[in-house]
Amino acid sequence: MGWAIALHGGAGDIPVDLPLDRRLPRESGLRHSLDVGIAAINAGLPPIDVAERVVRELENWPDFNAGRGSVLTADGTVEMEAAIMDGKTMACGAVSGLISVINPISLARVVMQKTPHIYLGFSAAEAFAREQGLEVADPSHFITPENVERLKQAKEAKRVQVDYTEPVTAIRGENKLLGESDGGTVGCVVTDGLGSLAAATSTGGLVNKMAGRIGDTPIIGAGTYANSLCAVSATGKGEAIIRGTVARDVAALMEFQGLSLEDAANFVIQKAPKSTVGLIAVSADGSMVMPFNTSGMFRACATEGGHSVVSIWA
Known part of the structure; x- marks a missing residue:
């Protein structure tokens, strides 16, 4: 079936009447x-390079909850996290608690390639980023109005708020989406159709989360996973995704039950608590799925055959 790529910008209870001035920038970010x-892909880069490159673009797009657009903790700070995984080699890297690294996904890649470990966090991860010459900025760079x-x-x-929520009350006479972020966790999955796959995910976490909280994104097998069968990136309520080992479950159903990518992904989404999870996934043969049990998920995809979509709702 050839190569395939999918990316997401967060899942949640996205209102169908989302104003154009908030919808169009995110659609533009996905398309770009x-x-x-x-x-x-057309330049011949391997899937792991493609996934990192795409997520870097999404991190640099301020309308998503990752990198520059990361939401704030209860202390008014940013704590970013990311993970990346190469399905062919099972190599992976993850980071948490970043306050100054411009592109957390690239630090996750460096952890994967240049350390004997998988996961670094907080001040040690920050120090390693500087040691490796990654681009950093003053923490105030990430504190947007x-x-x-x-x-x-x-x-x-x-409230501690996920990417999106339904309006539940009025503040100062205006209908507000409480704690709403302008975008969600970002991710990318890629297959070259020749047996190589990769997954990458990056996030700023939850609005008003406790400082030190770690979500599903950097946990291999929860928010991010890739092996020889598929690559998966999840988004939604991190605690639900961790409990459900969402990304790994998709791969496990394919590996141990012989399910297709579509059936495996749909089963995982259906068994998750309602309005908690979305995911993107590709298989080694170029199949692709983007299911969710929320009202919407910012997503985009393309295949070697020319299929290309940018979408939000079902």
């Missing part, structure tokens, strides 16, 4: 990042 990925306002709304509502 998809085009970057397609160009990288929009995310300061979202944190304020979440605190007023006394």
